[in-house]
Amino acid sequence: MDVFWQTLVAGILKGGLYALIGIGMTLIMGVMGIINLAQGQLMMVSMYITYVLFSALRIDPYLSLAIAMPALFLLGVLIQKYFLNPLLKVDTILPHNQVLMTVGIGMVLTEVIRFIFKSDYRSVSTTYSNKTFFLGHISFSVALTVAFGIAVMFTLGMFLFLMKTDLGRSIRATAQDKEAATLMGVNTGRITVITFGLGSALAACAGTLLAPVFYIFPDIGGPFTSKAFVITILGGLGSTVGAIFGGLTLGIAESVGSTYLGMDYENIIGMIIFVGVLVFLPSGFKRLTKV
Amino acid sequence: MSFFRTENLVKYFGGLAAVNNVSFEVREGEIFGLIGPNGSGKTTTFNLISGFHRLNSGRVVFKGQEIHRLPTYQICRLGIGRTFQVVKPLGRMSVLDNVIAAAFARVNTLREARDLALETIDFCGIVPVQNLLAKSLPIAWRKRLEITRAMATRPALLLLDETSAGLNPTELLQAIDLIKKIRDNGTTIIIIEHIMHVIMSISDRIHAINFGQTIGEGTPQEVAQNKAVIEAYLGTDYA
Amino acid sequence: MKKNLYPLIFLLALIVLPLLLRQEYYQHLIILFMMWVIIGSAWNLLAGYTGRVSFGHAAFFGSGAYAAGLLTYHYAISPWWGMVTGGLLATAVAFPFGWITFRLRGAYFALATLALNEVLKDAAKIAEPLTNGMVGILIMPTFSSKLPYYYIILFMMVLTILCMRLTVHSKLGYYFISIREDQEAAESMGINTTRYKMISLCIGTFWTGLAGAFYMNYMGFIDPSVVFSLQDLSIAAVLVGIVGGVGTIYGPAVGAFIMIAVQEFFRSGFFGLFKYFADKTGSSAFTTVSEFVKTAHTLGFGLLVIFVILLLPNGIVGDWPKIKRKVFRIKPEN
Numbered sequence: 001m002d003v004f005w006q007t008l009v010a011g012i013l014k015g016g017l018y019a020l021i022g023i024g025m026t027l028i029m030g031v032m033g034i035i036n037l038a039q040g041q042l043m044m045v046s047m048y049i050t051y052v053l054f055s056a057l058r059i060d061p062y063l064s065l066a067i068a069m070p071a072l073f074l075l076g077v078l079i080q081k082y083f084l085n086p087l088l089k090v091d092t093i094l095p096h097n098q099v100l101m102t103v104g105i106g107m108v109l110t111e112v113i114r115f116i117f118k119s120d121y122r123s124v125s126t127t128y129s130n131k132t133f134f135l136g137h138i139s140f141s142v143a144l145t146v147a148f149g150i151a152v153m154f155t156l157g158m159f160l161f162l163m164k165t166d167l168g169r170s171i172r173a174t175a176q177d178k179e180a181a182t183l184m185g186v187n188t189g190r191i192t193v194i195t196f197g198l199g200s201a202l203a204a205c206a207g208t209l210l211a212p213v214f215y216i217f218p219d220i221g222g223p224f225t226s227k228a229f230v231i232t233i234l235g236g237l238g239s240t241v242g243a244i245f246g247g248l249t250l251g252i253a254e255s256v257g258s259t260y261l262g263m264d265y266e267n268i269i270g271m272i273i274f275v276g277v278l279v280f281l282p283s284g285f286k287r288l289t290k291v
Numbered sequence: 292m293s294f295f296r297t298e299n300l301v302k303y304f305g306g307l308a309a310v311n312n313v314s315f316e317v318r319e320g321e322i323f324g325l326i327g328p329n330g331s332g333k334t335t336t337f338n339l340i341s342g343f344h345r346l347n348s349g350r351v352v353f354k355g356q357e358i359h360r361l362p363t364y365q366i367c368r369l370g371i372g373r374t375f376q377v378v379k380p381l382g383r384m385s386v387l388d389n390v391i392a393a394a395f396a397r398v399n400t401l402r403e404a405r406d407l408a409l410e411t412i413d414f415c416g417i418v419p420v421q422n423l424l425a426k427s428l429p430i431a432w433r434k435r436l437e438i439t440r441a442m443a444t445r446p447a448l449l450l451l452d453e454t455s456a457g458l459n460p461t462e463l464l465q466a467i468d469l470i471k472k473i474r475d476n477g478t479t480i481i482i483i484e485h486i487m488h489v490i491m492s493i494s495d496r497i498h499a500i501n502f503g504q505t506i507g508e509g510t511p512q513e514v515a516q517n518k519a520v521i522e523a524y525l526g527t528d529y530a
Numbered sequence: 531m532k533k534n535l536y537p538l539i540f541l542l543a544l545i546v547l548p549l550l551l552r553q554e555y556y557q558h559l560i561i562l563f564m565m566w567v568i569i570g571s572a573w574n575l576l577a578g579y580t581g582r583v584s585f586g587h588a589a590f591f592g593s594g595a596y597a598a599g600l601l602t603y604h605y606a607i608s609p610w611w612g613m614v615t616g617g618l619l620a621t622a623v624a625f626p627f628g629w630i631t632f633r634l635r636g637a638y639f640a641l642a643t644l645a646l647n648e649v650l651k652d653a654a655k656i657a658e659p660l661t662n663g664m665v666g667i668l669i670m671p672t673f674s675s676k677l678p679y680y681y682i683i684l685f686m687m688v689l690t691i692l693c694m695r696l697t698v699h700s701k702l703g704y705y706f707i708s709i710r711e712d713q714e715a716a717e718s719m720g721i722n723t724t725r726y727k728m729i730s731l732c733i734g735t736f737w738t739g740l741a742g743a744f745y746m747n748y749m750g751f752i753d754p755s756v757v758f759s760l761q762d763l764s765i766a767a768v769l770v771g772i773v774g775g776v777g778t779i780y781g782p783a784v785g786a787f788i789m790i791a792v793q794e795f796f797r798s799g800f801f802g803l804f805k806y807f808a809d810k811t812g813s814s815a816f817t818t819v820s821e822f823v824k825t826a827h828t829l830g831f832g833l834l835v836i837f838v839i840l841l842l843p844n845g846i847v848g849d850w851p852k853i854k855r856k857v858f859r860i861k862p863e864n
Binding site: 037087103106110112114265267 | 577578581582583585630631634637638640641642644645648649652653655656710760761765768772776777822826828829831832833834835836839840843844848
């Protein structure tokens with residue numbers, strides 16, 4: 001029974017961070033109606049920022065949140081402003097050209113990082129990277145637990161921001177009906193730019209929090225993009241609460257899968273969930289929870 | 292055997308009845324008007340007939356066959372063509388290609404489809420624009436393209452959804468002529484129209500609905516004097 | 531007839547070329563080019579004509595490659611029989627997949643292809659008894675010279691292009707484009723949209739699978755990360771499709787040429803330019819850059835994707851009038 005609880009705890013901790021990446025992607029999905037297939041790559045960039053700050057200046061990863069998040073916010077803003085918004089005016093036969101653009105951006109980010117840092121595995125080995133503590137018979141990774149806590153904080157913060165502030169309301173309005181929002185005086189062009197920035201900043205947050213526990217290499221972005229997109233679909237495209245459920249579900253499923261089936265199955269499980277959702281629950285958890 | 296009839300159509304969206312218990316019968320060869328204020332359920336009725344929405348209850352019978360469980364494309368193949376209120380041109384195809392694509396509902400080779408399309412284009416009077424891209428057309432021609440495309444599927448029954456909206460007086464007269472010509476050529480028509488004098492002048496019979504329910508049916512004269520219809524359009528003070 | 535003139539000249543040139551160009555390296559490049567024309571055309575039928583973008587075309591390429599490889603490896607059946615099997619298996623994979631995903635609107639199909647790509651890659655890695663897992667499959671090549679392969683793939687490419695032309699200029703083509711332009715209008719015109727999307731998918735995946743099977747025979751070696759590669763196959767297929775021009779018959783040929791050119795440009799270190807500088811100046815910086823550039827064709831692909839989507843959204847063939855106007859300063863007639 002301990003094995004089971006241990007698996008569950010590991011899954012939930014991981015799931016909290018997945019949720020953070022998923023919410024970023026979901027926000028973008030909601031406002032722009034596109035899946036951002038560079039989400040994992042943006043996260044990877046923030047991991048490298050954390051790595052550089054740590055190895056060159058000895059800045060603790062948790063402190064570098066204050067640098068990585070604004071940096072990625074800016075990167076996201078630039079991407080949206082100069083690479084995605086111009087596509088709205090482009091007349092083309094090609095469907096989903098914005099999604100394709102994010103694929104291209106993801107590839108360029110990965111290769112630029114590879115150019116600078118090579119393909120080597122790097123790590124941010126803090127004093128707490130491998131520390132664990134016990135509750136009963138179940139071990140908790142210190143880094144993951146703290147990361148989970150911070151992730152929950154940011155998730156709640158994001159939620160309050162969307163619900164309570166004017167800017168948050170404008171974002172939700174744009175997500176619900178772009179045309180109506182424009183007519184009500186919302187500058188939707190600006191909103192898309194800010195949203196992409198926020199989405200990237202959330203990815204940066206997850207990346208920085210994961211840096212102490214994961215090996216860092218240029219290709220780590222791809223798998224996380226797939227995870228984020230499974231979460232987004234699982235949660236019902238565009239639903240923030242759905243993304244939280246989606247993140248936790250994926251985290252637990254992966255954890256259970258790798259404990260009981262073997263490590264090889266960790267990645268394939270996400271995809272199986274994805275196919276299952278497509279077949280049986282096309283609008284994701286949104287249909288079950290109505291949020 | 293009746294040509295076309297609907298029996299007690301009911302359609303809910305959420306908890307709201309968009310169409311509630313609407314029944315009417317259309318005789319072969321007539322122009323049948325469907326009127327009602329905005330949001331009264333006219334377009335929804337068309338969507339129910341052409342299979343875009345599924346009925347909650349009721350029946351649609353065309354030439355003795357129940358069609359309300361069939362998919363849209365089969366309903367078209369059985370001989371019910373339709374136009375859309377918000378026109379749907381196939382934008383990056385030429386007008387001719389738009390019509391050829393529709394003609395393939397009846398024939399299989401490109402040569403036959405082309406002949407059929409050219410014939411229909413001539414009949415509907417859009418020869419001058421046949422080589423232009425559909426998305427480049429002004430609204431009056433787009434509306435005509437909708438009708439032409441529907442006609443190329445050789446329908447026995449044609450559903451026209453506000454094909455005169457947004458036209459200037461000259462274009463309006465041309466549109467009315469075309470509709471009459473289509474009827475005279477043997478196609479039965481159900482028409483939704485907002486412009487009262489148009490529908491009053493071309494319809495053989497009219498069915499009026501409001502809030503998804505039938506409020507009157509008869510010849511244009513009968514409907515024009517129907518108290519419920521006047522009320523629905525002008526308010527209770529005028530009734 | 532004039533319309534067919536350039537393609538015919540091009541075809542003749544391709545028939546004669548290997549007799550003049552005896553270096554195997556160039557023959558190899560042209561073989562790859564022709565294989566990519568097939569993949570690009572197949573992708574284009576689905577994306578450019580039917581409006582259903584596949585982000586995971588490697589799924590079908592890989593299925594075809596494995597079908598051919600496994601038949602030879604386990605049953606010693608001639609890999610050339612495996613070719614047809616490859617196309618059929620790819621179609622067999624596509625069929626249930628399309629059945630599920632075509633019911634859904636929006637970008638679901640595109641994203642689902644991406645997922646299918648990943649699932650099949652992982653499956654090929656895990657199913658070791660069948661596929662040898664990460665080790666891959668090695669078979670003996672049938673011919674030692676490149677020429678037979680050259681003419682086989684040339685024949686296949688011609689067949690593919692003929693198939694595309696016949697398809698596009700028939701009822702099927704008109705139906706595909708109608709679906710791309712407006713699904714609801716298409717339904718109201720009597721088009722069974724689900725059926726015709728399936729037909730488009732099946733034709734497209736058959737040729738892709740065939741190309742995969744050819745790759746197995748030609749290279750003699752495959753493993754999951756090669757034939758199910760997201761970047762070097764799935765994204766490259768998209769690239770070939772969009773660079774030349776979606777929704778055009780010869781666009782994929784232009785796209786394939788540019789894709790191969792970019793890839794070789796990088797692989798050769800800008801045609802040895804950096805190595806030349808490194809030798810000349812003795813500077814280690816050039817050596818470093820040269821080493822990087824050799825493996826950086828992915829960067830080239832990524833930049834090309836961004837460039838084309840932003841500036842040539844309809845590809846070189848599709849935007850040819852625009853290019854003529856801007857680059858050559860030729861005013862459009864009237």
